[in-house]
Each structure stands twice: as C-alpha cells, then as structure tokens.
Amino acid sequence: xxxxxxxxxxxxxxxxxxxxxxxxxxxxxxxxxxxxxxxxxxxxxxxxxxxxxxxxxxxxxxxxxxxxxxxxxxxxxxxxxxxxxxxxxxxxxxxxxxxxxxxxxxxxxxxxxxxxxxxxxxxxxxxxxxxxxxxxxxxxxxxxxxxxxxxxxxxxxxxxxxxxxxxxxxxxxxxxxxxxxxxxxxxxxxxxxxxxxxxxxxxxxxxxxxxxxxxxxxxxxxxxxxxxxxxxxxxxxxxxxxxxxxxxxxxxxxxxxxxxxxxxxxxxxxxxxxxxxxxxxxxxxxxxxxxxxxxxxxxxxxxxxxxxxxxxxxxxxxxxxxxxxxxxxxxxxxxxxxxxxxxxxxxxxxxxxxxxxxxxxxxxxxxxxxxxxxxxxxxxxxxxxxxxxxxxxxxxxxxxxxxxxxxxxxxxxxxxxxxxxxxxxxxxxxxxxxxxxxxxxxxxxxxxxxxxxxxxxxxxxxxxxxxxxxxxxxxxxxxxxxxxxxxxxxxxxxxxxxxxxxxxxxxxxxxxxxxxxxxxxxxxxxxxxxxxxxxxxxxxxxxxxxxxxxxxxxxxxx
Numbered sequence: 001x002x003x004x005x006x007x008x009x010x011x012x013x014x015x016x017x018x019x020x021x022x023x024x025x026x027x028x029x030x031x032x033x034x035x036x037x038x039x040x041x042x043x044x045x046x047x048x049x050x051x052x053x054x055x056x057x058x059x060x061x062x063x064x065x066x067x068x069x070x071x072x073x074x075x076x077x078x079x080x081x082x083x084x085x086x087x088x089x090x091x092x093x094x095x096x097x098x099x100x101x102x103x104x105x106x107x108x109x110x111x112x113x114x115x116x117x118x119x120x121x122x123x124x125x126x127x128x129x130x131x132x133x134x135x136x137x138x139x140x141x142x143x144x145x146x147x148x149x150x151x152x153x154x155x156x157x158x159x160x161x162x163x164x165x166x167x168x169x170x171x172x173x174x175x176x177x178x179x180x181x182x183x184x185x186x187x188x189x190x191x192x193x194x195x196x197x198x199x200x201x202x203x204x205x206x207x208x209x210x211x212x213x214x215x216x217x218x219x220x221x222x223x224x225x226x227x228x229x230x231x232x233x234x235x236x237x238x239x240x241x242x243x244x245x246x247x248x249x250x251x252x253x254x255x256x257x258x259x260x261x262x263x264x265x266x267x268x269x270x271x272x273x274x275x276x277x278x279x280x281x282x283x284x285x286x287x288x289x290x291x292x293x294x295x296x297x298x299x300x301x302x303x304x305x306x307x308x309x310x311x312x313x314x315x316x317x318x319x320x321x322x323x324x325x326x327x328x329x330x331x332x333x334x335x336x337x338x339x340x341x342x343x344x345x346x347x348x349x350x351x352x353x354x355x356x357x358x359x360x361x362x363x364x365x366x367x368x369x370x371x372x373x374x375x376x377x378x379x380x381x382x383x384x385x386x387x388x389x390x391x392x393x394x395x396x397x398x399x400x401x402x403x404x405x406x407x408x409x410x411x412x413x414x415x416x417x418x419x420x421x422x423x424x425x426x427x428x429x430x431x432x433x434x435x436x437x438x439x440x441x442x443x444x445x446x447x448x449x450x451x452x453x454x455x456x457x458x459x460x461x462x463x464x465x466x467x468x469x470x471x472x473x474x475x476x477x478x479x480x481x482x483x484x485x486x487x488x489x490x491x492x493x494x495x496x497x498x499x500x501x502x503x504x505x506x507x508x509x510x511x512x513x514x515x516x517x518x519x520x521x522x523x524x525x526x527x528x529x530x531x532x533x534x535x536x537x538x539x540x541x542x543x544x545x546x547x548x549x550x551x552x553x554x555x556x557x558x
Contacts, residue, residue: 326366
C-alpha cells in the first residue's frame with residue numbers, strides 16, 4: 001500500500017460538534033467536550049474523526065455558512081482548544097479530518113460584505129451577481145432549501161446566486177483569485193496538522209457557462225435543486241489544481257460530497273490515477289425513495305426496496321474495485337438515523353437491526369463512516385410538531401409545500417419530516433440515563449431523543465452483547481482480515497426482496513455475508529462449506545439455513 005493510502009484501512013467516526021458533548025453547561029457541544037470523549041472513540045476502534053464545521057458562523061445552516069475560515073466558532077471554543085483536541089487525538093492514534101465548505105460562504109463573510117458594496121468592488125467577482133431579467137430572477141434554478149436560488153440585493157440592484165440558503169452565497173470558482181483563497185485556507189489548516197478534508201457540496205463549484213434555465217418537474221415553479229450544476233464542466237480541472245498545488249504535498253485523506261454522481265464519474269475524480277481526490281460520498285443509496293411527485297424531491301415516508309439498495313451497492317462495489325475507493329455509510333448529519341430508515345427501530349428488533357446494518361456495510365470494500373450514535377443504535381426522534389424542528393431545510397419545505405403552494409396536507413408533511421428530516425440525526429448524543437442523557441448540565445440547544453434511558457453509551461460500552469460491542473468486533477475484523485479491505489465483490493440473488501447476501505473473494509479465500517432485512521424467519525441455502533468459520537453474527541447461535549428476524553452473519557471459507 002502506498003504511503004498516501006492509509007485511508008483504505010481507516011474507520012471514520014463522524015462528530016457533529018454541537019450535539020456531541022457539552023463541557024461547560026451552556027447546552028451546546030464543544031471542542032473540550034469532544035476531547036473528553038476521545039477515549040470512547042478510541043475504545044470503539046475508529047481511527048479518524050470527521051468534524052462537522054467548527055468555524056465562525058452566524059449559524060443560518062448549522063455552521064455550513066462560514067463567516068471566517070480561520071476562526072473557531074466561539075460556542076465551540078477557540079484555537080487553543082482546537083489545538084488541544086488535535087494534539088490529544090494524535091496522541092491516541094486518531095486522525096482529524098475537517099469539513100471544507102467552499103462552494104459558498106456566509107453572507108456575513110468579509111468577501112461577501114465587500115462584494116455587495118458596489119459593482120466595481122474588487123471582491124464583486126468572488127460571487128455570482130446578475131441583473132434582473134424582465135423584472136425577475138436571472139434563471140429558474142431551484143434551491144436545495146426550497147424557493148429560488150437568487151436573492152435580490154437592493155444596494156446594487158442585482159441578484160446574487162445561492163444554491164442553498166439566502167445567507168449562503170455561492171463562490172465564483174471561475175475567478176482564479178477565489179481558487180487561490182481556497183488553497184490558502186486549506187494550507188492554513190493542513191499546516192496546523194489536520195489530516196484531510198471532507199469537502200461539502202464540492203461537485204457544485206463548476207457552474208455551467210451562462211447559467212441557463214434548466215428543465216422543471218411537471219407543475220414546478222423551479223428546476224430541481226442542482227439540475228445542470230452537479231459535476232460541472234471544469235470540475236476535474238479545479239480538483240487537479242487543488243491536488244497539484246496543495247493536497248499532493250500532504251499525507252492526508254480527501255472525500256468529496258457529491259450528490260448526483262455515478263461510479264463512472266467518481267472514477268474521473270477519485271480513480272487511483274486521477275490525481276484529484278481519494279473518494280466520494282455518493283448519494284444513490286440514500287436517494288432511493290424519492291416522492292413520486294417530483295416537486296417534493298426527497299420528502300417521502302416510504303421504505304426503500306431492498307432490490308434497489310442491492311443494485312446500487314453492487315454497482316459501486318464492482319465498478320470501483322481495483323480502480324478507485326468507496327466511502328461506506330448509512331447515515332450522517334444530513335440523513336435520518338440508519339436503523340429507522342433502512343431497517344426498523346421497533347424496540348423488540350432495534351438492536352438486531354442495528355447490528356445487521358453494521359454487518360452489511362462494514363464487510364464491503366471501502367472506508368466505513370460511523371455517524372455519532374449509530375454504534376449505539378440511536379433512532380429517529382419521531383417529532384410530532386413543527387415547532388420541535390430546528391433545521392432550515394425542514395422548516396422551509398413545510399412552508400413551501402403546505403403553506404405557500406398548498407398541495408400537501410399538514411399531516412402528510414409531518415409524516416415526511418418524521419421520516420426524512422435532517423434533525424433526526426442532530427439530537428444530542430445519548431451518553432447515559434441521567435438528565436439530558438449526560439450531554440449537558442444545562443439546557444440542550446436541541447431536545448434529546450425521548451428514548452435515551454433505553455439507548456445510551458453507559459449501558460452499552462461494557463455489555464458484550466450491545467450494538468457498541470458488535471461494532472467493535474466489526475472494526476477488529478477489518479484489521480485482521482485483508483479480504484475485507486482488498487477482496488472483490490459478488491452479489492448473490494439480486495432479485496431477492498428479503499435477504500441481502502454477497503461474497504468477497506481474495507487470494508483463495510471467500511467471505512459470505514448474509515443479512516435478513518425482514519422481521520420474519522426466511523429459509524435460504526447458500527451452500528455454506530462444512531469447514532466454514534462464522535466470523536460474526538448478531539444471534540448467539542447459528543440456525544444454518546434458517547434466517548431469523550434481522551439476522552446477519554459472516555462466514556469465512558478457504
């Protein structure tokens with residue numbers, strides 16, 4: 001393995017800072033809190049932490065609207081507390097990957113404040129400014145957070161582009177000065193010793209020339225978010241420039257968040273010979289249950305078909321093998337909780353289901369990402385009232401579809417939110433069964449999931465039968481079995497709507513992974529060899545061909 005491919009053996013633990021651990025009682029998680037909990041992450045076995053944004057921000061989108069890339073948000077601490085966290089993590093053999101948010105800034109960033117002053121300001125071309133067209137926005141693009149991507153600014157009588165919230169104006173990467181600014185801030189953090197970047201919405205940075213109108217879904221006012229912008233014409237060029245001038249000079253890992261990307265495109269950006277990035281976060285498996293009404297996009301409350309899920313994973317596993325590298329994840333800060341979305345959070349099955357999902361994912365080829373609490377089997381919050389939600393995307397969607405356009409009933413929209421809102425992932429970490437789940441001694445910034453007394457780290461870390469202990473074993477297996485890192489992938493029975501089974505092959509060995517995605521017993525014969533070793537399973541015994549509710553097991557055969 002090349003020196004700069006340590007990320008192949010990594011297991012990444014994602015920390016959403018404001019919801020992880022509060023150290024000073026103000027109700028918000030912080031850097032000192034993360035440092036206190038490093039032994040927990042070490043005990044789990046993860047060796048990389050991905051930190052969601054901790055930079056200065058007015059918090060219109062929970063820190064993804066950055067007002068100063070070189071300052072720590074005071075609610076999390078300061079640069080000294082960051083350095084202490086970084087140093088302690090490194091002492092424990094844990095690397096830290098930062099979130100790099102450079103498709104857009106906050107409208108409070110100095111660059112944008114200058115940019116909006118006048119049409120001839122030196123920073124004007126750092127962003128996209130356009131004249132009105134016949135009295136309205138320059139094109140019909142729809143925002144990821146609903147409504148138009150254009151905001152009219154009275155000061156100079158022009159619109160500026162924002163693919164996300166009004167307060168998140170898009171940077172103009174066509175301007176070489178912008179690219180130099182980005183390279184400078186990347187060097188700033190890498191020289192402090194951070195170990196890489198997760199790059200937010202990074203395949204949106206190259207806009208189509210002329211910013212033309214895009215096709216709209218039927219009856220929709222705006223084009224679908226990102227239509228015509230994803231994977232734009234100069235994206236490879238921009239990545240190669242970042243790699244040549246910055247990334248290649250450090251021993252780091254890079255992962256690009258790239259909605260709308262297929263394996264063939266991923267290989268362009270992350271192939272072993274591409275000299276761009278190491279891997280992408282693809283979205284295909286988390287976007288498998290869109291609403292049949294295209295105006296609603298992701299907002300739906302229907303389960304994903306297992307056959308579709310298998311098709312997507314098989315496609316990525318087989319097409320990237322030997323040429324590029326997969327990132328493996330079920331959930332993150334933008335997705336609902338894995339066990340609630342892909343299996344079940346019914347109390348009688350939740351632990352089995354959480355272990356089953358862990359097995360299915362961690363035995364594939366790629367770098368696994370564990371979102372905080374996933375290793376405990378944390379669930380969606382199942383909120384019942386709009387006032388209980390905090391996320392801008394969630395609130396804007398309800399406002400547009402229920403109040404403004406009035407084509408979804410309040411009851412149905414609340415069902416969609418309970419199933420898909422990003423807030424499901426953002427409830428505070430459940431550390432123990434004391435008040436506020438041990439997250440804070442104050443009033444939490446966001447309400448703790450009501451089930452924290454039944455699901456918490458204190459109950460799980462020393463229980464050999466817990467979800468946490470099971471994740472420990474999964475991580476250990478990756479370290480001890482090269483076949484998990486290097487083997488190829490063979491999907492079994494693609495049309496089976498109940499069981500996800502696959503094989504991995506490497507140097508004369510075979511792994512057989514079997515997962516029952518249902519709550520009932522099924523019978524399957526995978527011709528398991530008599531001398532096969534069961535490496536792991538979420539039931540204490542092995543019932544052979546009989547697969548019990550949410551049963552998952554892995555055999556190693558020579």
